[in-house]
Amino acid sequence: MLEKLLIVCCYFDYHPKIRLVDVKIGFGPSGKIEKVECKICKKVYIRDKKGINLTIVLLVILLLVLVMLLF
Numbered sequence: 131m132l133e134k135l136l137i138v139c140c141y142f143d144y145h146p147k148i149r150l151v152d153v154k155i156g157f158g159p160s161g162k163i164e165k166v167e168c169k170i171c172k173k174v175y176i177r178d179k180k181g182i183n184l185t186i187v188l189l190v191i192l193l194l195v196l197v198m199l200l201f
């Protein structure tokens with residue numbers, strides 16, 4: 131149940147459960163590069179500092195919960 135909601139987060143490119151796979155020291159202003167793996171969808175990606183709008187993700191989850199309650 132909860133896992134399904136988390137997969138929805140992954141769909142929106144927000145991975146709530148991640149683990150650090152590799153850290154590389156980069157050059158320039160970007161600093162170190164952190165490679166992380168999502169525990170839910172198993173996607174490996176470079177952690178982005180800016181991230182996406184968490185509010186939108188939470189709104190979508192709230193909507194899904196409402197839909198599940200109604201049907």
Ligand SMILES: [Zn+2]
Pocket residue numbers: 140144145146168169170171172173
């Ligand atoms: Zn994910």
